[in-house]
Amino acid sequence: MTQAALARPGPAAALTVIAAGRRRYAMLVILGLIALCLALIFLGVGVGAVSIPPGRVAGILLARLTGGDAALDGREALVVLNIRLPRVLLGLLVGAGLAVSGALMQGLFRNPLADPGLVGVSAGAGLAAAATIVLGDRLLGGAAARLPFAVLPFGAFCGGLISTLLLYLIATRRGRTSVATMLLAGVALGALAGALTGLLAFISDDRQLRDLTFWSLGSLGGASWTKLAAVAPIILPLLFALPLLARGLNGLMLGEAEAFHLGVPVQRIKALAIVLVALAVGASVAAAGVIGFVGIVVPHLIRLALGPDHRLLLPLSALGGATLLVAADIVARLVVSPAELPLGIVTAAMGAPFFLWLLLRRAHVVEI
Amino acid sequence: MPDRPELPFRKTARPDRREILAAVGLTLAAAAGFAGPGAIVGPVVAQKSDRIVALGGVVTEVLYALGLEDRIVGVDTTSQFPPEALRDKPGVGYVRALSVEGILSLRPSLVIAIEGAGPPDAIALLKEAGVRLVTIPEDLSEQGVAVRIAAIGAAAGASEPARRLAETVQAGFEELAALRARVVGKRRVLFALSLQNGRTMVGGANSTADAMIRLAGGVNAAAGVEGYKPMTDEAVIAAAPEVVLMMRNSSGHDATPEELFAMPAFSATPAAGARALVRMDGLYLLGFGPRAPLAARDLMAAFYPDAAIPALKTAAAP
DSSP, rough: OOOHHHHHHHHHHHHHHHHHHHHHHHHHHHHHHHHHHHHHHHHHHHHHOOOOHHHHHHHHHHEEEEEEEETSSSHHIIIIIIIIIIHHHHHHHHHHHHHHHHHHHHHHHTTTOOOOOTTHHHHHHHHHHHHHHHHHHHHHHHHHHHHHHHHHHHHHHHHHHHHHHHHHHHHHTTTEHHHHHHHHHHHHHHHHHHHHHHHHHHOHHHHHHHHHHHHHHHOOOOHHHHHHHHHHHHHHHHHHHHHHHHHHHHHHHHHHHHHHHTOOHHHHHHHHHHHHHHHHHHHHHHHOOOOOOOHHHHHHHHHHOSSSSHHHHHHHHHHHHHHHHHHHHHHHHHTTTTTTOHHHHHHHHHHHHHHHHHHOOOOSOOOO | OOOOTTTTTOSSSSSHHHHHHHHHHHHHHHTTOOOOOTTSSSOOOOOSSSOEEEHHHHHHHHHTTTTTTGGGGEEOOOOOOOTTTHSOOOOOOOOSOOHHHHHHHHHOOOEETTTSSSHHHHHHHHHHTEEEEEEEEOOOOOHHHHHHHHHHHHTTTTTTHHHHHHHHHHHHHHHHHHHHHHHHSSOOOEEEOOOOOOOEEEBBBBBBHHHHHHHOOOTTTTSSSSSSEEEHHHHHHOOOOOOEEEETTTSSSOOOOHHHHEEEEEEETHHHHHTEEEEHHHHHHOOOOOHHHHHHHHHHHHOOOGGGOOOSSSSSOO
16 A cells, blocks of 8 residues: 555646746746846846947946046946946845845734835835935034035934834843744834824925925935945845854744754844944945835735745845846936936835735735 | 047047946946936036036026026926926936036036035035036025126126125115005014915914015014914914905915805804905015015015005016
8 A cells, every 4th residue: 555655746746846836936036036036137227318239338438347447427427337336226225134134024924014124124214314404404503514525424324223122122021032022112112203293394494394204105216336335234234144144043933932943043043133224224224215116015015926935035035136226226317317216215116016916916915 | 627538539539438338337226227218417508608507506597587597507306486497407406415427427517505505525526527517695685686686797797787686685675674664554574385184384483475575564463473373273262363464376286265254263262253365476575685675575465455556667587
């Protein structure tokens, strides 16, 4: 009987076939995403309000790589090298950071609605940015006017970190962090920060109110090499740490106690993920304002396509987030050229209907 | 800065491969909905001298008043007067959220911006791109208008006409001051920016509305609050305005005096008895450009209908 069962191509063999099929499918998705991302990078550097022929763009890039060329037209080279290139790179970095942060938070909190904002970063950063915009002139006097470039991002970054630290302290007892407490405290802290931000909006004048609104809609418009150099060392550690976190998060999906008994260093994973996410999101918010949607939808898209294994989910979320943000930024730059749309509008307007369509198309409800 | 020779003059006459690639790329981009026809525009017909991008409503208004509109190649979204500015010229977005590449695509040789135009990175990049950038100081006073007109004129190389315009405006303000001195029994005026959902948004101290009310010889009934703020019904009653000032057609429909004074807040004010509602075009009222003395005079005539306020002898700007 058992021999007969083994002789026949049983369920195990079928599973292997399915697994092989899935792997091929996964490879296809990965390669497709890489190709799309590369294409969008080239498009992002190649198109814009100033029309420069692709050959000229390539020439400028080559000349830069091979060490300067006096024949380069100043303005075109400036547009390609100092406006578009840092902008595309910042988009890649911020997009990857936000999407990975979303995937990590959803895994850590075992909650499909979790997003990077959950660790309090967005609320704190938002409050600090509002305070900088509204009170900056009064508190810092002339200094704010001379250094507004540095004050706002720095304020937002610090605000994000402080609120995360606060949440982490509230939720940690005897060396154990309760994600449930953190979730609830995060909601409370978010409400408090929202109230204070509202108060600041109330005392602000018209111009400050508009600044506030634009900031909360996000933009890659301020990208520069300086900003990139400031942000990259803060976001990249998160991306490099993904292999360290993936296996632990897979274990956590079973539950915290189960993961602990499987030998997953639960507390260390939690602390590492929260700190890296707070840093990355704080830096993203500081560099590009609030860009919603990427952190919540990109990981779900990847899950819908490839399943919940974090070893695939995390790196592909990074790739997907980078691709989405660069694409959205190209649209933001071109639709109302020579003006530009706030990026947050584009990410949500492009992503939300697509995501809804994907959800509707599925026969079953989604499990995270 | 001399214009760069146009690109198409190359060694060969046949279509360049790069151009074909570009065309294919653009077609794809357009098909994907990325690029409207406005995205990649051909070069605008070159003017004989400066190509100016005007950032800030007052800059555009003054340039038009100086007859320099042909040199403007782009304006920001606050350039609401004259109305043809935003209709005829490419818009480069809100003055504090500018796109550098968008502005550079208009190939400007001069950017005239109000103080506070930004973001600061964008301004820095514009300078780096070799565009001459002139910043106009922020100043909501009578002298400020003249100073700003002079600065804009000097930047655009039209100092003489600007000086004449500034003098006219100055003279207008002086005449206005003389008229104002004759006004007896200054009236309390409340500027209602909007009446959304029965909530009254008023113009308090340090708002443009406040400045205009005082120029027109009125007393701002909402001077107790700062800037544009919502005011409770009771506070409106306590402010006891004798005249209510509103913008014409601010939210798509005008409230009639009957509707306004039927509202609980306004029915109990002194203004209700006399049905004293004054309406003025928002840009005329709050623009604070060359037309400010005229607007203030019109306002004064509306506040004091019995005083027979004569017209200004000097008519500032069109």
